[in-house]
Amino acid sequence: MDILEKLTILTDAAKYDAACTSSGGNRTPKKGALGNTSASVAGCCHSFSADGRCVSLLKVLMTNCCAYDCKYCVNRRSNDTRRAAFTPEELADLTINFYRRNYIEGLFLSSGVLRNPDYTMEQMIRVLRILRDTYHFNGYIHAKAIPGASPELVEQMGLLADRLSVNIELPSETGLNLLAPDKSKQAILSPMRQIQARKRQSKEELTKYRHAPEFAPAGQSTQLIVGATPDSDLHILRLTQGLYDRYKLKRVFYSAYVPVVEHALLPSREVKPPLLREHRLYQADWLLRFYGFRAEELLDAEHPYFDPRLDPKCGWALRHPAFFPVDVHTADYEMLLRVPGIGVTSARRILSARRIGRIHREDLRRMGVVMKRAQYFLIASGMTPNRLSFTPDSFPLELMDAQQLPPPQQQTWTQLSLFDNVSGI
Amino acid sequence: MTDMIYLYDGSFEGFLSCIFDSYRFRESPTEICPEDETTFTLFPTRVIPTDASHAARVLHKITACSSTAAALLKKGFCTCLPEKELHLYRMIAKLLREGPAFLKNFSDETLYPILRAVHHLNSEVHQWKGFVRFSQLGGVLGSEIEPKNRVLPFLRVHFCARCQELPFFIYDRTHKEVLFCADGLWSIRPLESFQMAPPDVSEAHYRLLWKQFYDTIAIRERYNPKCRQTQMPKRYWSTMTEFQEAAFFIPQSSPADAPVPAAPAARSVPEIPAESGLSAPASSP
Numbered sequence: 001m002d003i004l005e006k007l008t009i010l011t012d013a014a015k016y017d018a019a020c021t022s023s024g025g026n027r028t029p030k031k032g033a034l035g036n037t038s039a040s041v042a043g044c045c046h047s048f049s050a051d052g053r054c055v056s057l058l059k060v061l062m063t064n065c066c067a068y069d070c071k072y073c074v075n076r077r078s079n080d081t082r083r084a085a086f087t088p089e090e091l092a093d094l095t096i097n098f099y100r101r102n103y104i105e106g107l108f109l110s111s112g113v114l115r116n117p118d119y120t121m122e123q124m125i126r127v128l129r130i131l132r133d134t135y136h137f138n139g140y141i142h143a144k145a146i147p148g149a150s151p152e153l154v155e156q157m158g159l160l161a162d163r164l165s166v167n168i169e170l171p172s173e174t175g176l177n178l179l180a181p182d183k184s185k186q187a188i189l190s191p192m193r194q195i196q197a198r199k200r201q202s203k204e205e206l207t208k209y210r211h212a213p214e215f216a217p218a219g220q221s222t223q224l225i226v227g228a229t230p231d232s233d234l235h236i237l238r239l240t241q242g243l244y245d246r247y248k249l250k251r252v253f254y255s256a257y258v259p260v261v262e263h264a265l266l267p268s269r270e271v272k273p274p275l276l277r278e279h280r281l282y283q284a285d286w287l288l289r290f291y292g293f294r295a296e297e298l299l300d301a302e303h304p305y306f307d308p309r310l311d312p313k314c315g316w317a318l319r320h321p322a323f324f325p326v327d328v329h330t331a332d333y334e335m336l337l338r339v340p341g342i343g344v345t346s347a348r349r350i351l352s353a354r355r356i357g358r359i360h361r362e363d364l365r366r367m368g369v370v371m372k373r374a375q376y377f378l379i380a381s382g383m384t385p386n387r388l389s390f391t392p393d394s395f396p397l398e399l400m401d402a403q404q405l406p407p408p409q410q411q412t413w414t415q416l417s418l419f420d421n422v423s424g425i
Numbered sequence: 426m427t428d429m430i431y432l433y434d435g436s437f438e439g440f441l442s443c444i445f446d447s448y449r450f451r452e453s454p455t456e457i458c459p460e461d462e463t464t465f466t467l468f469p470t471r472v473i474p475t476d477a478s479h480a481a482r483v484l485h486k487i488t489a490c491s492s493t494a495a496a497l498l499k500k501g502f503c504t505c506l507p508e509k510e511l512h513l514y515r516m517i518a519k520l521l522r523e524g525p526a527f528l529k530n531f532s533d534e535t536l537y538p539i540l541r542a543v544h545h546l547n548s549e550v551h552q553w554k555g556f557v558r559f560s561q562l563g564g565v566l567g568s569e570i571e572p573k574n575r576v577l578p579f580l581r582v583h584f585c586a587r588c589q590e591l592p593f594f595i596y597d598r599t600h601k602e603v604l605f606c607a608d609g610l611w612s613i614r615p616l617e618s619f620q621m622a623p624p625d626v627s628e629a630h631y632r633l634l635w636k637q638f639y640d641t642i643a644i645r646e647r648y649n650p651k652c653r654q655t656q657m658p659k660r661y662w663s664t665m666t667e668f669q670e671a672a673f674f675i676p677q678s679s680p681a682d683a684p685v686p687a688a689p690a691a692r693s694v695p696e697i698p699a700e701s702g703l704s705a706p707a708s709s710p
Contacts, residue, residue, distance in 0.1 A: 034590050
């Protein structure tokens with residue numbers, strides 16, 4: 001089997017993993033080493049695939065042979081598909097040559113479980129060793145820790161890679177028991193805990209010794225599959241928040257479940273991937289990380305799912321009319337961030353500009369505030385707030401996502417009747 | 426004070442000399458444009474000679490007033506903003522008249538067009554960092570780009586750090602400039618035309634592997650061409666490996682006699698000191 005065929009099979013098997021970012025690394029350029037992973041290339045996308053997703057890393061599996069039989073996965077043992085495996089040398093050579101031509105920012109290495117978790121991890125570590133030691137590769141490496149692998153191997157991998165990740169995949173334990181019988185919650189969470197503890201230790205060491213080896217400098221991330229199990233948005237968002245708070249994750253990725261296999265326990269193959277739901281979860285994820293929101297504010301037991309018509313921030317604003325209108329001249333940064341249509345950048349610009357003089361409506365537009373939404377929630381100089389009374393059920397169409405707008409309907413007029421409320425006629 | 430059009434040689438120092446002379450002659454130019462882009466006009470014109478010491482004095486004064494303004498001036502000069510010289514001139518005039526406070530107001534009338542243009546430049550630089558595609562030709566990496574703004578001074582910082590093992594060059598088709606870099610030395614110089622050499626066997630092999638990877642990584646059920654085009658507008662596609670015709674992936678020669686590209690890469694790189702070449706404002710890393 002030649003390398004082109006292997007690449008095709010192993011890319012095809014890896015493509016359902018959502019994570020493809022190269023941020024958070026800090027390997028500054030060194031003489032005699034290839035590559036630069038400093039902050040200047042954070043978020044550098046080298047291409048965008050036909051589905052609109054960023055291609056930043058060479059995302060492949062080491063092998064798609066797998067001992068496990070997770071129902072949702074294309075690479076599961078019982079699936080009749082072509083199998084292939086890279087040798088460590090082949091994969092290292094491919095990475096270096098792609099990197100040199102500026103096709104990629106680094107390597108995203110995952111793998112099916114070949115024989116057992118430890119053997120698989122050893123194979124992956126060999127690739128990373130060749131890259132770092134033989135080729136002096138200074139680019140970004142994101143590696144998957146295989147659930148159930150021994151802590152010594154996770155330790156080795158963390159010293160070679162920039163980011164480690166362990167995929168939770170199914171957001172609840174029942175889902176895990178049902179669909180991934182070979183994995184256990186414990187096997188997933190224990191490497192996550194280890195990575196977190198080891199990273200904290202490495203940070204402490206670095207403050208004492210300049211050349212202490214750095215463990216997973218870009219932290220760890222994970223992925224949740226949305227739509228394979230009947231978990232609610234609230235459940236997923238709470239889990240996310242717990243992961244950020246307790247496990248200090250850098251990112252949680254969501255992957256809308258693409259029905260690749262037919263199984264009684266899974267959505268049928270006709271079901272479209274829940275892309276809008278995934279999008280809403282990402283929006284909420286940003287609100288948690290950069291806007292100071294908590295999961296409980298965005299959703300509650302009565303509203304466990306996001307409104308598909310509104311973004312989560314708009315939804316929150318409509319349920320909290322007492323908070324508005326916000327005066328751009330006096331509100332603090334946290335309050336500005338809660339206004340729909342104001343983001344991190346425009347909030348900073350407002351803070352800076354209001355020290356010089358009054359801010360008018362036109363100024364806000366220039367600063368990047370989306371006035372279409374913000375006009376209902378703001379007071380600025382010479383601008384009376386658009387005091388419409390609205391509720392979560394009736395709100396101006398401007399607040400709605402353009403794609404979610406109902407098709408324009410022919411207005412149907414009815415004759416007013418005097419006797420509508422009179423019964424018995 | 427009459428209407429006066431300033432003509433300068435198109436370099437950054439030349440533009441700074443225009444600012445110097447406008448204060449020396451106590452006049453405010455209605456237009457500042459490079460000599461070679463000028464059209465016949467009824468207004469009086471003044472050709473401003475480039476004077477390095479005048480330029481240095483202007484830059485020193487601006488930096489003393491506000492380092493932010495100096496950085497904006499350097500970046501703004503590399504943008505493709507129409508009448509960028511006049512916009513920058515107005516910003517400098519306002520800075521000297523009123524002091525640096527207005528720089529804090531993003532929506533300031535004088536500042537806003539410049540900030541927009543610089544934002545466009547920054548985002549284009551960021552995108553080219555990812556979308557540049559090198560071809561390995563002999564022992565040299567080469568690539569072509571077609572940017573709207575003059576991005577080469579900014580790409581230099583990134584690629585010189587990233588690519589330290591092989592000499593490389595990037596040819597800018599729009600501005601007809603080329604960036605060479607080898608062994609930590611670099612230079613940006615004008616180059617009228619350039620034709621990339623055909624790939625050898627190994628280059629064609631990796632191009633094909635990349636194309637195959639790119640085509641495979643997309644999830645069919647999530648096909649979304651509009652999203653892709655928003656993130657990566659079509660104007661970038663012409664120089665990207667994954668969108669080339671079949672001929673691009675066919676080797677034209679054996680690796681043994683791989684030709685060094687037609688660009689004078691090997692000739693001019695090593696002996697050129699870091700400061701030489703066309704005067705482009707230095708970019709911050």
